[in-house]
Amino acid sequence: MRSLPEEDQRRLLAACFARSDLTLEQLWMRYFALGGSLSLLELDAYLNGLVTLPRIDRDMLAHAVNERLDEMTGPAHAPYSRSIEDAKPLHGPLRALVDLLEGAHRAPPERLPAVVADAGRALDLKIGVYLADYDQRTLVPVRAGAAELDIETTVGGEVFRCAGTTVTREGTLWTVLLDGVERLGVLEIVPTGDADPDDPVLREQCRWLATLLGHLVTVTTQYGDGLDRLRRRRHRGSPAELLWQSLPPLTAATESVVVGLSVQPAYDLCGTVFDYALSEEQAQLAVFDSGVRTASATTAVVHALAAHRAVRHGGACLDEQFAAVAAELAALPDAPAVSGVLAELDLATGVLRWVNAGHPEPLVVRRGAAVPTTGPAVPQFAAAGAPPPVTEVRLEPGDLLALHSRGVAETTDGAGEPFGRARIAAHLGRDAGELPPEIARRLTRAVLAHGGGAFRQDAGVLIARRLPR
Structure with missing residues (x-):
């Protein structure tokens, strides 16, 4: 921002004042109304070049003159000490x-x-x-x-x-x-x-x-x-379009946790969706999976996701989230079964709690090796009955947590051998030093290669890493 020399500003201000048809007393009143504190004598001395004034007083005088010029036919305005046009940096x-x-x-x-x-x-x-x-x-x-x-x-x-x-x-x-x-x-x-x-x-x-x-x-x-349009390599079907619009960003982080997602097939996703919500105290994670690739499967998992978010936004606990999803699915006619996991991670203590509705257990990898996490599960999201059992483990700083779709473990090669949980754990352990979104990307790429380049089920994974506070 370029500054105008003080004497040049005074000379131009005096010339504009002469064209303003204001008396000295009227100019002083306008200046005083803007917050000026100089006397009438000091103002007169400045206009005649006998004294100098602080920049803020010079600019208030210029503004008082300019207000008067705006009321007239628009002659040239008095300059301020710094040019507004030069405020933009040049390089x-x-x-x-x-x-x-x-x-x-x-x-x-x-x-x-x-x-x-x-x-x-x-x-x-x-x-x-x-x-x-x-x-x-x-x-x-x-x-x-x-x-x-x-x-x-x-x-x-x-x-x-x-x-x-x-x-x-x-x-x-x-x-x-x-x-x-x-x-x-x-x-x-x-x-x-x-x-x-x-x-x-x-x-x-x-x-x-x-x-x-x-x-x-x-x-x-x-x-x-x-x-x-540039990022799309081919047409995306309407089920995949709906699910992509329902997904949260593929990566998110706070000072205590990093989350990364990968879902495949990107253009034919049909029955799997993930969700998360991060706060200062907690990371809430979810996966919903129909296990089949039909239009009704897409509808079911989107309804499950919407019900989960609706109550989660209101502060519902795991039991209440589970019940809301179950009630939503029970109200859908001819909906396929939906499995899933609802989890919450306390970022201060590392305590991870989850409920499992007929879905593969979460995987925890610590220093390159899987940590046993087997816990009770209910067959599906049930609208009535006792609250679902809650499993609890403690994550250490640096631990990886993985929620995955059934298609990750169940994708088979040409000989009919499934990818399996052991391979999932091995890939997580090998890539544990990478960023969570990169770990997730590599895992789904490995599943694609194992399946010969085709997916008969959705393959999706959510990776979360607990960070030291």
């Missing part, structure tokens, strides 16, 4: 962030790449945007003509998997594109001037830019299809 990280915010105002989703390119120029950078497809196999370029990137084999894919930042030998900086903690894609950043990609300050500035852009991608996708 650097703040200019980049301002450009991104201003450019995204009322912008449709497909305009965001051009907006971020303009923002990058303020940092002497050329920025390319890549978004992960819904299968999380490929990073799709937003710029027309650029090549897609395989998540498993490319530098950009490695940055996405690790949610990190790296610089190649050619001097290209890659950084993950995040909305909060959810991975959306990556940015390819190429210096065009004197910018040094190894400069930690520049990396931090790029991280700010990526975080803001990730938030804008998520927000604009809620009211436009331009970017969402």
Whole structure:
């Protein structure tokens, strides 16, 4: 923001006062009404160049004159000590962030790449945007003509998997594109001037830019299809569309817990849905699974999810959540059986409590090995009868908790051998050092490979890691 020299401001202010048709006493009254405290004599001395005034008094006098000029025919106004037009930074990280915010105002989703390119120029950078497809196999370029990137084999894919930042030998900086903690894609950043990609300050500035852009991608996708269409590799059926819209974000975190989700098949999801709610004290987790792939299965699990959320939002305990889901399902005509787990994790003590309605038990992995978690279960969500039994274990900091659909364990290979709980535990133990969303992604990819590239049941998993407070 550029400051106007004091004498130039006084000279222009005096000239505007002369055109305002105000007497000195009238100007002083207007100035006094704005909060000024100088005497009439001091004001007269200032206008004649005999004394100087603090900036705040000069600006109040300018405002008093300008109010009068607004009442007239609109002659030139008296200047303030700092020019409002020069408030916008001309270069650097703040200019980049301002450009991104201003450019995204009322912008449709497909305009965001051009907006971020303009923002990058303020940092002497050329920025390319890549978004992960819904299968999380490929990073799709937003710029027309650029090549897609395989998540498993490319530098950009490695940055996405690790949610990190790296610089190649050619001097290209890659950084993950995040909305909060959810991975959306990556940015390819190429210096065009004197910018040094190894400069930690520049990396931090790029991280700010990526975080803001990730938030804008998520927000604009809620009211436009331009970017969402890029992430789709093929048509998504109506059951899958409904379930995807019902899912929470695939990643969330607080200081005490990180949650990651993966669901497959991304375009044919039919009978499995997950949910969670995080607070300062607690993480509430749920899975609902019909085990079949029919239209009625989709309806049943969505109704179960809606009933669960409705009472959970009101502070219901596990028993009350269970009863609400059971009552909802009992009211559905010809609904298939729905299994599920409702769980709550006390983030202060690590105590995990859950109720099981005919579903595979939660898995807990500690230091690479599965911890026994067998507990009582009821056959299904029942609307009447005694409260369901509650199982309780204590999670240590660093432990992984997994809720998975039946299709994960029951998917078979060509010889008819199911993937099985032992393989699930082995994959969780092997990948325990990764981020929870990456652990979940790798597990569902392994199930897909085991099944020969096809899913006969939904394969979904929710991974939660307790963090030390």
